[in-house]
Amino acid sequence: MDYINFIISTVVLALIALFFGPVFLGIERKIQARIQQRIGPPILTPGTWSILKFWYKKPFTPNSPMPKLYHRLLPATILAILFVLWLTNPEWWGILSLATLVAIVGIMKAEEVMYVVMGALSRSILSVTMPYGDVVKGAVTKGKIRRFFEGQSAVRFIKHITIASFPIYIGIFIPAVMVRSIYLEDIVLYQGDFLNLHPILFTIPGFIGAVVYFVGYVAQLNDYPFTIAKAKGDLIEGAPLEYGAHARGNYYILRGVWMFVLSSLFVTLFFGIPPVVNFTTWLGISQLVMHVLLTFVLPIIVSVLSAFGPILTFKQLYPVSFGFTAIGVFGVLLAL
Amino acid sequence: MEKDRGEADVEIPVGIVHPALLEPYRPRFFLQDEVVTDCEITLDAQHRGIERMMEGIPVDKCNIITERICGICSCVHLWNSVRVVEKGLNIEVPVRAQYMRVIINELERLTSHLIFFGHALEIIGHETLGMRAFIAREPFMILLGELSGNRVHYACPIIGGIRPRCNPTEEMRKKALTMLKPAAEYLADYADRILKDAMVMSRIDGIGVLTKEEAIKYHAVGPTARASGVNWDWRTEIDDFKHFDWDVIVLDGGDVKDRVVARVLECLEILKIVEQGFKNLPEGEIRNRDWKLGKMPVTTCYHEAPRGELYDSYGLDEKGNVRHYKCRTPTVTNLGSMEVACLGEHLTDAVLTLASCDPCLCCTNR
């Protein structure tokens, strides 16, 4: 076990994710703006500079029953997400045989549940506690509780978890079926060396898997059209409403890093190029550069799709999600 | 069949500052498992006491305030207020002034409908098509700015005619006709694009149905009622509009899609009227100075604002000051009928239904 290489690769991968994540947020906004026929913000503004600006704001206590937990959810989740990236690093494959798809799916589930906890803990001024005299003598008094927007968002996240996560799990599952193993090492080795690759993406079941993974990717990021849990039309922003100052910066980092990590997982699984950190040989450097370049593909396609999609409500979401799950199942059958 | 207001578990109030609400009002939705079973709207945030301010001021000063009751329907408020005096004191308006009043009013109606499309598409979540509405709207704003001097609050009608600065020269008239052509084409293409988009249509089809009986019972007016089959448009009763050839748009579905489509088709009718207006603009005077202010009993006047029926009434005392000013605007009843139409929908669709009657709260609260 080479401890030096292990530590260096871990730190370098984390830095790459923390840098490129916010850049992806900017690229998404820029592409949406160009589709909307306007110039749009510079690429570093919605991500990198916004995060730095938020870190320089004065901290405050949010309206929440457990404010410290509310704030600490974010760094904890970012760390958990980075584990998904670290598990695809070849230096980690020897450790305790943990580098399996099951571990990755478990971490994804934890990230989804985090949003539910976030929604339960937030109490924004923009909903129930808005100082306006509407509950007066003679007003309607139905309803046992008055719920905040964030609480409603948490309820919708639970439905979202049960329905809209199927596509990404099946998308991840298809390479495992093709390779007959859930270990990331085997999936990467199946696709060959860096210099003579035969990626899973270019086979028929692999391509179906990639399409289903893409739909699942959009659902995991809660981007249009799968944004019912954070709908701007009625819930303003949903669960993260009370994040401000440094916590808002952390929230942007969370979104950006998640975008990068899931795209990186796609490159590892479907292209067979894991993020190898090896600065001693040209082969090592070019493999890392190729990996990072290929991670740009999915966010660009997501930006184009999100510019053209409205918010789909649950009654439209169920058929879409089940449809893509069915396509995924068909892909699994083809792979067998 | 009338919808019932049922039991509820949860109340979600939608605050007065919210992206779906262009202007401040406070709906409280009562939900049973994400389906709205009851709804109560509190409507008094923007009350400025306009009617009290008007008591006893000279009638010309009153017109400055009337125009600023609302920013989107400012021309029709001013026109109706001026018509009250013209009807009460029997003041005739020259034909050229009538044409210009109609043209500027209809152009404002067009910009109002385009804001509605932009706003409704933003609420659905489709930012791209919402922004295209603003692209379609901008040439008309520029045209209005050139015709009258300001992008909003044109101050065009005055008692007896129109203001001299709103009188277009021959050059301006020809320029307006050339400016209209590409803008009209873009608008027609854009309207086509919305109606053909499957995802947007699936969001608005069958939502928030207001039947014809409910529309009549709750006194819905304007395009909201015409989309439910009620065939009434106050413009058919106004003499100034008799010079033009146009149709009243009536549909019979009563859901959000029909309310949007009714406004789209009205936009195309408006373009017809404005083009006829510029082509056939007669020469002549623009202001009739042959009258005196004096005592006038309380006179009433109705007009068609972009959202429906507008009512103004006041009287004048011996010195020409306004007495007993009263104004009633369309959104009061439209929002009431939407409160009924949104029952039984999912929360996101209910917010969309409330926005689909194009509420203008500054008018409602005066």
Add this chain to the structure above:
Amino acid sequence: MLKEISRKNAVHVMLVYSGGCNGCDIEVVNCVLSPYYDIEQYKVMLTWNPREADILLVTGPVLKRIEPALKAIYEAIPDPKLVAAVGSCAINGNVFYNIGGDFGPSDEVAGPLAKVLPVAANVPGCPPRPEDIIATAAVAIPILAEMEV
């Protein structure tokens, strides 16, 4: 140094309408949502959440009914923050505060914005043109960049 650079390169504004005729509101929305004016290219982004905002744009004469909500939203914005009064109503009350008949001007107006919140920038006009609003943002941002937290 990084503080000034990041504050100049990313600004979030929030819009609150405190009761006027909403003409100014439509012009501000024109700035943000219309590709003709597009304030996002100048690194200013619109948000609807006070916790995310730096600059608060207020239109309309502040009505007594909306004043508590306006103050609560102002308190919710984290430091450093600025307030900009957009339109004549916010600057001096316009017709609602200054014209009246036998009963005087409106009772419902709490006053021009300067009586309720500390104002840093004014945009005159009834309504101001979108170009004026963008020009004011360009003036206000360097003030924001130099503020101590």
